[in-house]
Amino acid sequence: xxxxxxxxxxxxxxxxxxxxxxxxxxxxxxxxxxxxxxxxxxxxxxxxxxxxxxxxxxxxxxxxxxxxxxxxxxxxxxxxxxxxxxxxxxxxxxxxxxxxxxxxxxxxxxxxxxxxxxxxxxxxxxxxxxxxxxxxxxxxxxxxxxxxxxxxxxxxxxxxxxxxxxxxxxxxxxxxxxxxxxxxxxxxxxxxxxxxxxxxxxxxxxxxxxxxxxxxxxxxxxxxxxxxxxxxxxxxxxxxxxxxxxxxxxxxxxxxxxxxxxxxxxxxxxxxx
Numbered sequence: 454x455x456x457x458x459x460x461x462x463x464x465x466x467x468x469x470x471x472x473x474x475x476x477x478x479x480x481x482x483x484x485x486x487x488x489x490x491x492x493x494x495x496x497x498x499x500x501x502x503x504x505x506x507x508x509x510x511x512x513x514x515x516x517x518x519x520x521x522x523x524x525x526x527x528x529x530x531x532x533x534x535x536x537x538x539x540x541x542x543x544x545x546x547x548x549x550x551x552x553x554x555x556x557x558x559x560x561x562x563x564x565x566x567x568x569x570x571x572x573x574x575x576x577x578x579x580x581x582x583x584x585x586x587x588x589x590x591x592x593x594x595x596x597x598x599x600x601x602x603x604x605x606x607x608x609x610x611x612x613x614x615x616x617x618x619x620x621x622x623x624x625x626x627x628x629x630x631x632x633x634x635x636x637x638x639x640x641x642x643x644x645x646x647x648x649x650x651x652x653x654x655x656x657x658x659x660x661x662x663x664x665x666x667x668x669x670x671x672x673x674x675x676x677x678x679x680x681x682x683x684x685x686x687x688x689x690x691x692x693x694x695x696x697x698x699x700x701x702x703x704x705x706x707x708x709x710x711x712x713x714x715x716x717x718x719x720x721x722x723x724x725x726x
Contacts, residue, residue, distance in 0.1 A: 502623035506674035514680025555595035561681035647684035
């Protein structure tokens with residue numbers, strides 16, 4: 454099933470997006486039983502597929518990306534987090550921060566894993582049984598705050614508002630046989646910037662779930678961002694960072710395309726008016 458979350462006249466709904474583009478209304482709970490009513494609906498405003506409970510992110514999880522950043526291959530997954538205020542809808546802008554000013558905002562295409570059942574000490578062999586589905590994510594990153602302004606931690610540069618676009622749909626796990634065999638890429642203003650495969654992950658999806666649930670609890674609605682391939686903006690010569698007026702798209706095989714414009718933080722938001 455391809456689950457879309459959308460708004461009609463200010464009310465949120467879930468729908469099943471069919472191959473011909475039709476959307477039919479779903480009833481029930483995203484983490485329980487969903488029933489397709491068969492009622493066709495017109496999607497007026499597409500939202501992020503869910504409101505995440507937690508957003509767990511993995512850094513340096515593609516071999517070529519670690520190499521381009523001149524980083525050693527990690528012995529364990531590198532974990533950081535984003536808060537829920539970073540989530541952005543498909544089609545809504547990635548906002549470049551100006552109160553805490555950044556001129557080095559970067560894109561990162563990522564496969565997002567959505568946990569559907571509580572995980573605690575889950576073995577790798579059973580890990581995918583706890584997955585509800587998959588969606589596209591853009592792990593937007595302010596490199597200057599990530600590297601110089603965060604006191605050695607990544608969260609400040611990763612947690613500005615709108616820095617976690619998700620969508621356009623949540624594809625249930627039964628439709629993706631192997632999450633580590635998907636083409637993934639970023640297109641910026643029509644130019645392909647990243648173009649690789651999820652098979653380059655150092656730690657594959659089952660391994661990440663086993664690691665993250667070890668002596669820990671992952672609740673339904675937890676979103677795991679699984680890392681980005683090589684080709685990020687800071688690694689280009691000269692570096693390529695996001696600017697107001699840009700359009701950035703994340704494309705993942707079997708899921709679709711997540712597109713967001715880029716805008717400057719406005720003066721009224723800086724003054725609190």
